[in-house]
Amino acid sequence: GQQLNQSPQSMFIQEGEDVSMNCTSSSIFNTWLWYKQDPGEGPVLLIALYKAGELTSNGRLTAQFGITRKDSFLNISASIPSDVGIYFCAGQLSGGSQGNLIFGKGTKLSVKP
Amino acid sequence: DGGITQSPKYLFRKEGQNVTLSCEQNLNHDAMYWYRQDPGQGLRLIYYSQIVNDFQKGDIAEGYSVSREKKESFPLTVTSAQKNPTAFYLCASRSAGARGYTFGSGTRLTVV
Numbered sequence: 001g002q003q004l005n006q007s008p009q010s011m012f013i014q015e016g017e018d019v020s021m022n023c024t025s026s027s028i029f030n031t032w033l034w035y036k037q038d039p040g041e042g043p044v045l046l047i048a049l050y051k052a053g054e055l056t057s058n059g060r061l062t063a064q065f066g067i068t069r070k071d072s073f074l075n076i077s078a079s080i081p082s083d084v085g086i087y088f089c090a091g092q093l094s095g096g097s098q099g100n101l102i103f104g105k106g107t108k109l110s111v112k113p
Numbered sequence: 114d115g116g117i118t119q120s121p122k123y124l125f126r127k128e129g130q131n132v133t134l135s136c137e138q139n140l141n142h143d144a145m146y147w148y149r150q151d152p153g154q155g156l157r158l159i160y161y162s163q164i165v166n167d168f169q170k171g172d173i174a175e176g177y178s179v180s181r182e183k184k185e186s187f188p189l190t191v192t193s194a195q196k197n198p199t200a201f202y203l204c205a206s207r208s209a210g211a212r213g214y215t216f217g218s219g220t221r222l223t224v225v
Contacts, residue, residue, distance in 0.1 A: 009153070031212045042119075042203050042216030043156075050212070088156065092212060100146075101214060105155035 006089050006104030013079055014112050021107040022073040023089035031092040032065050032072035033101065038085045046087075047074070069094070079111050115140045119204050119217035126198075126224050134189045134220045136204035145187035146205040146214065149173060156203065162187055191222065198224045 004023045013019060023032070031050055035043035047058050049065035049072060056063055062075045072091070076083055089104040117138040126132045136145065147159040158171030162181040176195025181187055187206075191198045201221050205214035 006155075033213050035216075040219070040221070042205075042218045044216070045213045048213055090213075099212075100158070100161065103156040105153065 004089055004091060004102055004104040006107055008107055009105070010108040010110070012110045012112070015079060015081060017079050019076040019079055019083070019109060020073060021087060021089075022071060023091070023104045024071040025091065025102075026070065028069045028094045029072075029091035030069070030094045032063070033090040034061075034063050034072070034074045035088045035090060036085050037088065037106070043086075043088055076109075079109075081111050081113055084109055084111050117204060117206050117215055117217040119202075119220050121220060122218070124220055124222045126222070128224055129193045131193060132191050132198075132222065134191070134202055134204075134222070136187045136189065136217060137185055138187075138206045138215075138217075139185060140206060140208065140215060141184070142206035142208045142211075142215070143184070144207045144209070145181070146207075147171075147177075147179065147187070147189045148203040148205065150201040150203060150219075159189065159202075198222060 004025050006023045033048050034046045036046050037043040047056050047063040052069045053067050054065040060077045086106040086108050088106045090101040120135045144163050146161045148156040157173050159177050160179040162168035165184050168179050168181050178190045203219050204217040207214045
């Protein structure tokens with residue numbers, strides 16, 4: 001099945017640093033979503049984006065729906081230890097099969113206090 | 114509170130045995146999904162169901178089976194035909210018209 005290209009695969013940062021990760025595809029999406037998964041738990045929705053160019057914030061998190069509709073990024077500002085986890089992007093293809101989401105492979109974030 | 118419940122959290126089985134993972138939701142969501150997660154592999158779709166009494170194969174359906182007899186329930190059976198069943202299994206649901214999924218907290222299956 002189709003997957004999104006999510007990068008980086010992992011990040012090791014110091015507390016207080018800003019973080020940026022992104023997802024790209026060769027296909028056009030009509031929805032981009034960002035999820036966070038804590039160790040041993042299910043993913044939780046952080047931000048949903050529905051229009052090209054849309055920029056949305058949720059606390060220290062900011063995400064954007066790319067103008068070309070083929071990419072999205074997530075920024076985390078001033079990271080803290082509880083930001084640790086795996087971040088997944090997910091997208092719904094324009095005209096996709098029954099609206100199923102396609103997931104990236106995740107970015108594993110580690111934060112050093 | 115509404116939510117989606119997976120049970121058990123941890124499951125151990127001997128090789129060659131079938132095992133069924135439970136997924137129940139009280140969100141009145143129409144669609145339900147099963148994913149498998151392995152380290153570094155992301156989420157891979159096993160089966161999904163858009164309505165009761167109907168389900169479709171995902172990308173890695175071989176060795177798995179499901180049923181959808183009730184809207185609230187979507188159990189997954191890992192059969193002995195699944196060659197490498199040890200993994201973290203996630204169930205999700207979505208209401209009609211919604212774009213995002215709600216996930217359960219997962220079941221970690223270990224086959225020894």
